[in-house]
Amino acid sequence: MRDFQLPGRSEVFATEGMCATSHPLAALAALEILRSGGNAMDAAIAGAVLLGICEPQMTGIGGDCFVLYNRPGETEIRALNGSGRAPAAAEAQPLRDAGLTGVPLGSPHAVTIPGAIDAFCHLSETEGRLGLEAVLQPAIHYAERGVPVAPRVAFDWTNGANALQGAARDHYLIGGRVPIVGQIFRASQQAEVLRRVALHGRDAFYTGEVAEDMVATLNAMGGVHTAEDFAATRCTESAPICGEYRGVELVEHPPNGQGATAILMLNILSHFDISSMDPLGAERVHVEAEAAKLAYDARNRFIADPDYATRMEQFLAPETAARLAALIDRRKAMPAAAPLTEAVHKDTVYITVVDRDRMAVSLIYSIFHSFGSGIASEKFGILLQNRGAGFTLEPGHPNELAGGKRPMHTIIPGFLRENGRIMMPFGVMGGGYQPAGHARFLTNLVDADMGLQAAMDAPRSFADGGVLKVETGYPDLVRQQLADLGHRVETPPAPLGGAQAIRICKNGVLEAASDPRKDGCALGY
Incomplete structure (x- = not known):
């Protein structure tokens, strides 16, 4: 139990339904959908689309999503891949010929086709109860009426506004300036797009005037996108991947997401007695940092569109983790692993919802970097993701940029199961940090025996690019001890990630926590 004389927040408990996410208006919208007869999928979609209005620097309808969920009464967890593909005419060689070593973040070459709207429409039809018109209404309402800018959103907006270019500056600045805390942000053009989708489904986004607006904007900047690329976009169902740590099963979305990295990192950590270490001590930070270097190096070599890479069995094999764990020296930091194939970023939203029938949804939704590519369609102001920057230009690499291919993705929703029982949908935002965040969150719960909220509140560390x-939550003594081990220690300018989780207790009660690093909260009824 936390010390109630110190700043902090308690877990939220409820019985009928629960939502945890990074903005209060989205949490409330999801809860209202539940109370009006919708299920967890209806509520998650409603909240997620609204997050694109509340946190436009993080996500929006020009982005991608991944979803894990179960149906009422089932312990089977299903996966849906809502990530888009590179345009059919995309090639790596012209970029190599231009002397580039990576896909430029703010270029049309980094813009993959947005996949989220197709996924939301599919899930609404196959898993929801209320239909698109009802679940999109909260986002339409707030896009028109406006949302007061929250403190963390304002902080990120200031840091990311330089990415905005062309029409995006008109759509995402107010009078040419970054909005301040409490100022009203509106997106009336997006409200019109959502109204069309609510009435006519995914074709209203991927064909006709809305798609033409996106294609024309990209083509004017040198993009090779076509109307056919947008019309062909389809989400895909897949089977999750799983790993066990200290009797708890971690369920992750399969590639092209990086969820397998979290499983590999935990497999490596299982060779160390984390529970005997000081939860906030240098020894634990050091071992986790070394495990992350090794797991991320493996990720950069092997994770890609599953149509182009099929080595997950080896990636997740116990002997792979054992060989990697043997490389860790408790007395000295190893050199940094190979650079990430994508630029690390922090811009993603996550929402989890559990309803009265114990359907649980774990949904993550992103435009990649802050404000994505910085490119917005001229008429409707759809901010386009730069997920194509997740490709590599290395010839022959499984994640090499190519037409019709999905890039390696950093966003990963998670689930925990225990003895076959669905225990917790959860997510940890934070770009490249996410696998390390999943591992840290689980070890906080299992090894450090922290409560749900404490497991989120605890200070974080991340070995990234040397x-x-x-x-700042770590004391100076720990920093010095880490430096003595050979680490180059720095304090990040922004917090590492942001987590949300809902625990389904054995007595049926719902317990939720929301990370104070974000503006959000958990709400239940």
Whole structure:
């Protein structure tokens, strides 16, 4: 139990339904959908689309999503891939010929076709109860009426506004300026897009005037996107991947997401007695940092569109983790692994919902970097993701940029099961940090025996690109001890990630927590 004389927040408990996400208006919208007869999928879609209005620097209808969920009464977890593909005419060679070593973040070459809207429409039809018109209404309402800018959103908006270019500056600045806390942000053009989708489904987005607006904007900047690329976009169902840590099963979305990295990292950590270490001590930070270097290096070599890479069995094999764990020296930091194939970022939203029938949804939704590519369609102001920057230009690599291919993705929804029982949908936002965040969250719960909220509140660290990022919650002594081990220790300018989770207790009660690093909350009834 936390010390009630210190700042903090308690877990939220309820019995009928629960939502945890990064903005209060989205949490409330999801809860209202539940109370009006919708199920967890209806509520998750409603909240997620609204997050694109509340946190436009993080996500929007020009982005992608991944979803894990179960149906009422089932312990089977299903996966839906709502990530889009590179345009059919995309090629890596012209970019190599231009002397580039990576896909430029703010270029049309980085814009993959948005996949989220197709996924939301599919899930609404196959898993929801209320239909698109009802679940999109909260986002339509707030897009028209406006949303007061929240503190963390304002912080991120200021840091990311330089990415905005062309029409995006008109749509996402107010009078040419970054909005301040409490100022009203409106997106009336997106409201019109959502109204069309509510009435006519996914074709209203992927064909006709809305798609033409996106294609024309990209083509004017040198993009090779076509109307056919947008019309062909389809989400795909797949089977999750799983791994066990100390009797708890971690369920992740399969590639092209990076969820397998979290399983590999935990497999490596299972060779160390994390429970005997000080939860906030240098030893634990060091071992986790070394495990992350090794797991992320493997990720960069093997994770890609599953149509082009099929080595997951080896990636997740116990002997792979054992060989990697043997490389860790408790007394010295190893050199940084190969650079990430994508630029690390922090811009993603996550929402989880559980309803009275114990359908649980774990949904993550992103435009990649802050404000994505910085490119917005001229008429409707649809901010387009730069997920194509997740490709590599290395010839022959499974994640090499190519037409019709999905890039390696950083966003990963998660689930925990225990003895076959669905225990917890959860997610940890934070771009490249997410697998390390999943591993840290689970070890906080299992090894450090922390409560749900404490497991989120605890300070974080992340070995990234030769630097060990250590949040301000760690004491100076720990920082010095890590430096003595050979780590290059730095304090990140922004917090590492943001988590949300709902625990389904054995007595049926719902317990939820929401990360104070974001503006959001957990709400139940």
